[in-house]
Amino acid sequence: MDRVPILKIGPVLLVSIQVDMQDQMALALQEDLGQRIVDTGCRGVIIDITGLDIVDSFVGRTLSTIASISRVLDAETIVVGMRPAVAITLVELGLSLNGIRTALNVERGMELLARRADEDDFAEPDFVDEHEISKSP
Amino acid sequence: MALNAEQSERLNVLLTDRAEEISARWAEVAAAPLRGRLTVAEAARQTLDLQRQLQATLRAGATDVASDRSAELRAVLSEFSRGRARQGFTATETATTVLALKTAIYDVAGVEKGDEATLRDYVAWTSFIDELSLFTFESYTKARERIITEQNEQLLELSTPVVKLWEGVVSVPLVGTLDSARAQVVMERLLQALIDTGSPWAIIDITGVPAVDTQVAQHVLKTVMAARLMGAECIVSGIRPQIAQTIVALGIEFGDIVTKASLADALRHAIKMSGSELARSQRRAA
Structure with missing residues (x-):
């Protein structure tokens, strides 16, 4: 069975779904992602669904579950690149993907996560340290 | 019912010999029910055209x-019905113009005082004229259908422009009544524009929507939800005081969707919000 690759980019895990999601794949992703968040200690997850033509109720619910799991593990999930047709279908189905944050594309998703880190005053600790050291006389 | 050759010949003779009397009477009878919307002279021009073609x-x-020899007559009749349809006459008014020929022939040929043969001819001719009138009726309906289709298409094209107002802000000004078909088109165009321009802000301006009922509100809410799923935020603007009253009276909840009175306010809000994002990201970069 195919697995969805999870890439670590800086403080963010990037999941790019390129093929149509089977139910098994969605469940596998849910498990893998939880494990990776714990392993890497990342605080942001971006799921790119640009390649998805169809999001059915199961995949929609799985995305919701993944977001909830991530939140428990102290990571923010952002779903990016949803196609207009997919968005319309989800709304018509009455699925609002509760608890999921969204962004237009990966770039904006990254910005959103960075801003959130900023707001929480949780910019990457080593980065802040450097900053302060360079400022101090 | 088709005419036989003699009946056709006799009708031709009648129309040719007493052409002027018939055309005068025809125009008169045809113009009567149109209640002054078409002058007798105009009606006469049209009936004369029809009469000439009928004679030919x-x-x-x-x-x-239906025969091949009547092809030109059919063309003239369709042209006549199309013209009437475009001028806004009803189907009845169009068909009665053709049916008026019956009255004209009745009066001119003196059927009332005629013998049995004349009467028999007259019955055959009238059923022929009925066929002409039915054909007119059908052409009229076709013409009207074509007009309606054209207008529908034009309306859809006209009614859904998505404009980019500012960097990262697109707007869709809604004009006219919002039914399901239009709402669908608006939704699709707006969402596509969000992708194409990469805008995180969309303004739905309902200044031109005459009335907001629960259905319209439902469509707007769906659009906002879909945009949110894609990662864009919508602002609803152009809500007039009466519409605000209706919305409250109907108990429609816009929830946490930002609503503004005017498009200008909405744009200001969008710029302010994206401006603060920019400031934050610059602060972070510094």
Whole structure:
């Protein structure tokens, strides 16, 4: 069975779904992602669904579950690149993907996560340290 | 019912010999029910055209509206019905113009005082004229259908422009009543524009929507939800005081969707919000 690759980019895990999601794949992703968040200690997850033509109720619910799991593990999930047709279908189905944050594309998703880190005053600790050291006389 | 050759010939003779009397009477009878929307002179021009073509067709030996020899007559009749349809006449008014020929022939040929043969001819002719009138009716309906289709298409094209107002802000000004078909088109265009321009802000301006009922509100809410799923935020603007009253009276909840009175306010809000994002990201970069 195919697995969805999870890439670590800086403080963010990037999941790019390129093929149509089977139910098994969605469940596998849910498990893998939880494990990776714990392993890497990342605080942001971006799921790119640009390649998805169809999001059915199961995949929609799985995305919701993944977001909830991530939140428990102290990571923010952002779903990016949803196609207009997919968005319309989800709304018509009455699925609002509760608890999921969204962004237009990966770039904006990254910005959103960075801003959130900023707001929480949780910019990457080593980065802040450097900053302060360079400022101090 | 088709005419036989003699009946057709006799009708042709009648129309040719007493052409002026018939055309005068025809125009008069045809113009009467149009209540001054078409002058007798105009009606006369149209009926004269029809009469000439009818004579030509009968001369060619046509006995039936559907036959090949009547092709030109059919063309003239369709042209006439199309014209009437575009001018806004009703189907009845269009068909009665053709049916008026019956009255004209009745009066001119003196059927009332005529013998049995004349009467028999008259019955055959009237059923022929009925066929002409039915054909007119059908052409009229076709013309009207075409007009409606054209207008529908034009309306859809006109009614859904998505404009980019500012860097990262697109707007869709809604004008006219919002039904399901239009709402669908608006939704699709707006969402596509969000992708194409990469805008995180969309303004739905309902200044031009005459009334907001629960259905319209439902469509707007769906659009906002879909945009949110894609990662864009919507602002609803252009809500007039009466519409605000209606919305409250109907108990429609816009929830946490930002609503503004005017498009200008909405744009200001969008710029302010994206401006603060920019400031934050610059602060972070510094």
